[in-house]
Amino acid sequence: MSRHNPSLQRLLAEHEFLSLTDSQSRFADHPGSGLPLLAVSTPLCEALIAFNGAQLLSFKPTGGEELLWVSPNCQFSEGASLRGGIPLCLPWFGPHPSDKSRPNHGIARTRDWHLTGARLDDHQLCHLSFEYTHNADLLFEHDFSATLVLTLGLTPTLSLHLHNRSEETFDASWVMHTYFAVSDIAGVRVEGLDGREYADKVRGGRYFTQSGPITFSGEVDRVFEDIQLPVTIDAGRRLRVTGDNCPSVVVWNTGDQLARKIADIGPGHHTGYVCVERGACLGDSWRLAPGEERHAEMSITPA
Numbered sequence: 001m002s003r004h005n006p007s008l009q010r011l012l013a014e015h016e017f018l019s020l021t022d023s024q025s026r027f028a029d030h031p032g033s034g035l036p037l038l039a040v041s042t043p044l045c046e047a048l049i050a051f052n053g054a055q056l057l058s059f060k061p062t063g064g065e066e067l068l069w070v071s072p073n074c075q076f077s078e079g080a081s082l083r084g085g086i087p088l089c090l091p092w093f094g095p096h097p098s099d100k101s102r103p104n105h106g107i108a109r110t111r112d113w114h115l116t117g118a119r120l121d122d123h124q125l126c127h128l129s130f131e132y133t134h135n136a137d138l139l140f141e142h143d144f145s146a147t148l149v150l151t152l153g154l155t156p157t158l159s160l161h162l163h164n165r166s167e168e169t170f171d172a173s174w175v176m177h178t179y180f181a182v183s184d185i186a187g188v189r190v191e192g193l194d195g196r197e198y199a200d201k202v203r204g205g206r207y208f209t210q211s212g213p214i215t216f217s218g219e220v221d222r223v224f225e226d227i228q229l230p231v232t233i234d235a236g237r238r239l240r241v242t243g244d245n246c247p248s249v250v251v252w253n254t255g256d257q258l259a260r261k262i263a264d265i266g267p268g269h270h271t272g273y274v275c276v277e278r279g280a281c282l283g284d285s286w287r288l289a290p291g292e293e294r295h296a297e298m299s300i301t302p303a
């Protein structure tokens with residue numbers, strides 16, 4: 001388990017801005033057996049990260065509001081997929097392309113990641129590196145390593161480095177699946193996709209053209225490819241989601257009906273979040289040759 005790894009113990013001892021905490025004290029009354037969390041406290045922000053998935057669960061700029069939503073029914077257990085924050089879906093997005101029995105959205109979000117680096121720079125930006133090393137197994141047959149670097153200032157930036165350590169070429173699709181906290185989904189608009197084609201997962205993956213901003217009056221599950229520009233969320237506050245090498249944008253909310261059927265969301269809780277995800281999936285997926293490394297970055301800023 002991550003909390004026993006020597007590099008974590010050394011980094012905790014070296015850096016006052018880092019401490020260990022747990023889900024029971026930070027997310028009281030949530031189901032599950034509990035998880036260790038890394039707490040970050042700097043002059044610019046407060047944040048919580050689960051080693052399970054290297055998942056940013058909470059981010060609050062100093063003097064500002066919480067950016068991320070965590071479901072009141074999020075199950076905090078080792079190896080669970082945590083419903084909220086920014087899960088990293090990797091090395092496949094959605095159902096596995098050829099074997100539907102494998103977990104949705106790959107394996108990275110449910111594995112244990114190691115904190116391998118931490119520093120606070122001269123501008124008080126906190127840089128954290130988390131690593132996951134995958135040795136071929138029954139769920140994904142290729143060796144790879146992934147590094148997720150979180151840069152936390154008044155805003156968060158997440159960088160992904162993916163390295164094919166195997167001797168074969170493989171395809172990877174992935175997204176940073178951000179759950180943004182909103183006061184009511186009914187008033188949310190997602191802008192910047194007008195006129196673009198999307199695969200509508202609510203209508204069997206068929207393609208349609210977006211007209212105007214995306215609004216939410218029921219289930220929305222749209223995948224846009226080849227989007228180079230930022231996307232803006234208008235939810236009272238305005239947030240810009242910018243990607244570098246993140247050409248895919250996924251916009252998701254369950255709506256009322258589907259929320260009732262998903263145990264870790266539950267009746268009425270769809271109103272508190274909107275997912276606007278950036279990455280590389282469908283036709284934007286990555287093909288990595290043996291030894292190849294690729295890099296991508298997503299940042300979230302006020303618009």
Ligand SMILES: O=P(O)(O)OC[C@H]1O[C@H](O)[C@H](O)[C@@H](O)[C@@H]1O
Pocket residue numbers: 081094104105201221222250251252275
């Ligand atoms: O329930 P999960 O496996 O976490 O997936 C949650 C959602 O993720 C994405 O946004 C997909 O486009 C949705 O189709 C999916 O339902």
